[in-house]
Amino acid sequence: xxxxxxxxxxxxxxxxxxxxxxxxxxxxxxxxxxxxxxxxxxxxxxxxxxxxxxxxxxxxxxxxxxxxxxxxxxxxxxxxxxxxxxxxxxxxxxxxxxxxxxxxxxxxxxxxxx
Amino acid sequence: xxxxxxxxxxxxxxxxxxxxxxxxxxxxxxxxxxxxxxxxxxxxxxxxxxxxxxxxxxxxxxxxxxxxxxxxxxxxxxxxxxxxxxxxxxxxxxxxxxxxxxxxxxxxxxxxxxx
Numbered sequence: 427x428x429x430x431x432x433x434x435x436x437x438x439x440x441x442x443x444x445x446x447x448x449x450x451x452x453x454x455x456x457x458x459x460x461x462x463x464x465x466x467x468x469x470x471x472x473x474x475x476x477x478x479x480x481x482x483x484x485x486x487x488x489x490x491x492x493x494x495x496x497x498x499x500x501x502x503x504x505x506x507x508x509x510x511x512x513x514x515x516x517x518x519x520x521x522x523x524x525x526x527x528x529x530x531x532x533x534x535x536x537x538x539x540x
Numbered sequence: 541x542x543x544x545x546x547x548x549x550x551x552x553x554x555x556x557x558x559x560x561x562x563x564x565x566x567x568x569x570x571x572x573x574x575x576x577x578x579x580x581x582x583x584x585x586x587x588x589x590x591x592x593x594x595x596x597x598x599x600x601x602x603x604x605x606x607x608x609x610x611x612x613x614x615x616x617x618x619x620x621x622x623x624x625x626x627x628x629x630x631x632x633x634x635x636x637x638x639x640x641x642x643x644x645x646x647x648x649x650x651x652x653x654x655x
Contacts, residue, residue: 458640469544469631469646470583477641516583520640528644530575532582 428453428519432531439507440539447502447534449491449517458520459500460528461491465513473515476500477522487511512538542566544647546632552653553622561617561650563632569645571638572615574607577649578628586630589615590638622654 429452439445451457458477462470474485481493491502500517517531545564553559565572574586585599589609600606604622609615619626629649635642 460643462644462646467648469648470633470644471646472643475641475643522640527585527588527640528573529585530583 428457428521428527428529430517430519430529430531432515432517432534434534435532436535436537438537438539441509442506445502445504445507445511445536447515447517447536449500449502449531450498451500451517451519452498453519453521455522458522459491459493460518460520461485461489461500461502462516462518462530463487463513464516464533470516473502507536507538509538509540512536544632544634544645546630546647546650548650549648550651550653552655554655555624556621558618558620559622559652561619561630561652563615563617563647565613565615565632565634566645567613569634569636570612571635571642572609573633573635573644574615574617575631575633576601576628577631583631586617588638619652622652624654627652627654 431450460475461473464470473489474483476483476493483491489504514533514535516533520528547562570591572589575583587607588596604620607617629651631649632647633644
């Protein structure tokens, strides 16, 4: 069975600083990988996803993530954080066979300080 | 177009009562998922519907939980004899085809509080 680990429960960064949120997965085959964002009081929204091709994936709102098979990681990055990026971020892994069994991480809550 | 909608947005109930939570997926989406989000617990998979196939109920935490999907569209999650540990946000998501690469489109959730 697949699993996802987000080791950081809470991260605080200053506005304008760079950001990296960590995600490690466990899955026997090539996974489908997702990052979702949940703003306060909102549902989850897809930021980006990877399932083949270029290992550096661009998403919405200036986010990107890099798939590293050797490290079983799919870290999310942003060069310069904006106050509106304060939210909870979830990494997820989907199976590549059969129907979509998706497992979510426990989330990382991002706080942005002025 | 319209996204996934859920009702009610908030539900407060007393321990032991039954509750019904509703999800309207995006029109044409064949797959529908229910998740539970508890504080600090991430998203816990509950149940999955895909077309006319038998649902995957492997995530339902107890037999007090059940769900149905009528006509391949609207879904209702029912919790019988609610307990305080059932308090959480219940999220519904739909996808176009239920494939591994599909994006999940989430509703805003129903916040359930059991007193």
